[in-house]
Amino acid sequence: MHLLTLKDLSSKEVVDLIDFSLKMKKSPADYEFSLEGKSLAMIFQKTSTRTRLSFEVAMTQMGGHSIYMDWRSTNLVLADLGDETRSISGYVDGIMARVLKNNDLNVIAGASTVPVINGCDEKYHPCQIVADLVTIKEKKGRLKGLKLAYIGVHNNICNSLIEGCTKAGIKIVTVTPFVNEASVDVELVKTAKSTGLYEKSIDVKAAVEDCDIVYTDTWVDMEFFLDPQFKKEKEKRVKMMLPYQVNKELLKGNTDALIMHDMPIHRGYEISADIIDQPNSIIYTQSENRLHSAKAILKKLLG
Numbered sequence: 001m002h003l004l005t006l007k008d009l010s011s012k013e014v015v016d017l018i019d020f021s022l023k024m025k026k027s028p029a030d031y032e033f034s035l036e037g038k039s040l041a042m043i044f045q046k047t048s049t050r051t052r053l054s055f056e057v058a059m060t061q062m063g064g065h066s067i068y069m070d071w072r073s074t075n076l077v078l079a080d081l082g083d084e085t086r087s088i089s090g091y092v093d094g095i096m097a098r099v100l101k102n103n104d105l106n107v108i109a110g111a112s113t114v115p116v117i118n119g120c121d122e123k124y125h126p127c128q129i130v131a132d133l134v135t136i137k138e139k140k141g142r143l144k145g146l147k148l149a150y151i152g153v154h155n156n157i158c159n160s161l162i163e164g165c166t167k168a169g170i171k172i173v174t175v176t177p178f179v180n181e182a183s184v185d186v187e188l189v190k191t192a193k194s195t196g197l198y199e200k201s202i203d204v205k206a207a208v209e210d211c212d213i214v215y216t217d218t219w220v221d222m223e224f225f226l227d228p229q230f231k232k233e234k235e236k237r238v239k240m241m242l243p244y245q246v247n248k249e250l251l252k253g254n255t256d257a258l259i260m261h262d263m264p265i266h267r268g269y270e271i272s273a274d275i276i277d278q279p280n281s282i283i284y285t286q287s288e289n290r291l292h293s294a295k296a297i298l299k300k301l302l303g
């Protein structure tokens with residue numbers, strides 16, 4: 001079994017995975033040796049802090065081993081992706097891959113003889129959203145019946161949030177004046193709309209007013225953030241998106257809402273600095289829960 005998108009999991013499997021993550025967080029000692037002798041290859045074509053740390057520490061804490069593979073320092077950079085993947089899967093019990101293109105992830109999944117986990121591509125970030133749902137359940141005690149407002153660019157996080165929330169029974173409203181074309185998944189949106197739990201809005205104030213959670217994410221994908229060739233596009237997006245910044249003014253109609261961001265944060269862009277450390281910001285718990293949910297994902301797929 002692979003975890004390439006949350007489409008790979010039923011609603012029950014999503015909810016079970018969240019509960020299992022919380023169980024593992026509460027009793028880590030019970031799982032200390034549960035992946036003893038297992039190895040995970042972690043392929044990174046892009047930068048990462050949380051994804052690398054969470055999977056690497058998760059393997060260590062469960063008695064297994066992980067191998068960090070920088071795309072550029074391996075022969076992935078010059079050989080056929082399917083050939084290299086088939087070879088890699090002969091050494092390890094699982095592959096976690098962060099790649100630029102979802103198509104490449106599908107090639108990896110097609111060639112691998114062991115489970116493949118999507119560590120984020122331009123369309124989906126399922127592992128992040130499992131951690132997010134774990135954090136919401138931990139803080140609110142439930143998932144069903146809650147309302148989440150996502151304010152930002154329609155991107156990979158937005159796609160996986162739509163999938164995750166609708167599967168977990170959370171109503172999600174997205175306010176996304178800009179759509180990252182590379183992330184478009186018409187089928188995902190159609191499926192989400194059919195649940196009655198997904199709505200798209202242009203009214204940011206109304207979306208925030210009666211929600212339980214406000215979630216935002218970067219306006220520019222990590223691979224482009226420091227790219228001089230992307231400067232003009234970045235400036236265009238900043239100009240368009242600044243009125244949608246998550247800040248005190250936006251939240252004054254709903255000061256109780258939990259604040260979420262999957263990180264890395266770009267202070268002063270998608271979120272104002274003062275919001276990040278206020279009491280109802282759960283951003284750092286969300287980050288820590290990447291570890292506990294990575295353990296649950298690994299145990300489910302490799303255990």
Ligand code: CP
Binds near residue numbers: 047049263264
């Ligand atoms: N949220 C997230 O995936 O963080 P990294 O990009 O640092 O892995």
